Amino acid sequence: MPDPVRLAIIGLGMATKPHLLALEELRGRVEVSGVLNRNRAKAEAVGAEHGWRVFDDLAAVAADPGTDGVIVATPPDQRREIVSAMAAGGKPVLMEKPVERTLAAARAIVAECADAGVPLGIVFQHRFRAGARRLRELVDGGRLGELALVRATVPWWRDQAYYDQPGRGTLARDGGGVLISQAIHVLDLMLSLTGPAASVQAMRATTRMHAMETEDFVAAGLRFASGAVGSVV
Template identity: 75%
Template sequence: MTEKPIANLAVIGLGMATKPHLEALAELKGRVNVSGVFNRSPAKAEAVSKTFGFPVFDSLAAIAADPGTDGVIIATPPNQRAAILSEMASAGKDILMEKPVERSLKAAQDIVAECEAKGVTLGIVFQHRMRKGALRLRELVDQGELGDLALVRAEIPWWRDQSYYDVPGRGTFERDGGGVLISQAIHVLDLMLSLTGPARRVQAFTATTAQHDMEAEDFATAGIRFDNGAVGSVVATTATYPGEEERLVLDGTRGTAVLTGGKLVVTWRDGRRETVGEVSGTGGGADPMAFPCDWHRELIEDFARAIRDKRPPRITGREALRVHALIDAMTRSGASGTTVEIGE
């Protein structure tokens, strides 16, 4: 007897960011069904259909009206999402959306509030949380194994060629909401906050280097004070050729955890050493999509189960507002040269 799929999902937007979604959905066939794909370019939708065998929707209205579609994955550029999300939420479709939630903190808050008011689930794609090393680090933090958190260091030394920013709208505030902070570093910053808890205040510096001709920042650094009393630093850029793996370091009173890419190394004060996971591509070099689809697969399946079980997904829209608040504060601090307090 064939098992019924956990949920039926449609995919809206078939640009570069959709590659791991489509590969993950292909691997989830039988557990998560794809009711169809949609793109503003019909030719792109047909090409995806030919490659993966997924049906094609001819309009957003058709997805909204389809009784066989439980939820949607929205992977369009940030400036195209609000209207799409509103249409899907009004139709009662649960939503899994690519980061960021929106281009500004206020717009992100509005989207989260709308989904809550309409009673639909909103999950956000922060796949870095799904790596083995990150999951183990989550366990260590939850169990208090590292002791009291003292210091946090987030380093994102990535690279993007100028051709990446030559795509119309990319790296602009109108389309993307900013540069390296909201488009690249947001992954590591979200993971950081999921482990440390909220940030309280930030002092930042942002700039556009000679490596790129773009409107928004390709470099950002900041000092952070967290609610729990820990302090930290962030350095994020897309101007470091050829790009290196990101690092997140948590220094606790019992040990230090270093997450490099997906590999976690924990050095305990008593001399023990633990290694979990492996260093794998995360899109830090010239190819932004040079990483496996495993993390998306786990995240999409969790979202599908959340729909079926009527529970929140692993990463909710409201939880994602924390990283938006931090990025907003870093952007304002970088522009003003002052320390910025981060509100609730």
């Protein structure tokens, strides 16, 4: 059996729990080389629970010969600094969505990894589920006919307590609201099946159901490069 891949975890927020469960399932194939978090006490608690090293800073992770790559599960406003350090250290990056808060910043991250020859992956897991992969085969093979109409609906709910957490749904930390934080998964799954959109017309709003800086409602009409049309709500 080949040696396990050794990954460091950077960020221990809400998105970390699924990664910890996956890492447990991959035990023997993947090992955790250590953790890093802005809240040192939280990192030490998680490290003590699992028997993992706690890194002092990004430079320590980037320079660690016992780390083959990193999982980045921080809020979006911390991504650029982290990726820059890992790219400089030659560490492949698997990062939670979204890439960053703005298109320009996201492109800069992608370019920095490409220039350094460092693999960069974003966690869009739904397109890799068995059902999604089979549907992609059927669509690509023409088994369902020519794609004409697409409808994507995101009914997921977040209560006010979710947005009352510091930074949630703000432009400064998250870069937006429901579209970039929750609906992004459905959008990725949709585009993996439909191909790229050629044009989009949309509206966004903050409804009376939430008190927050950014949107909790989005509706869009799309025309895809294939000629199909669709909607997202």
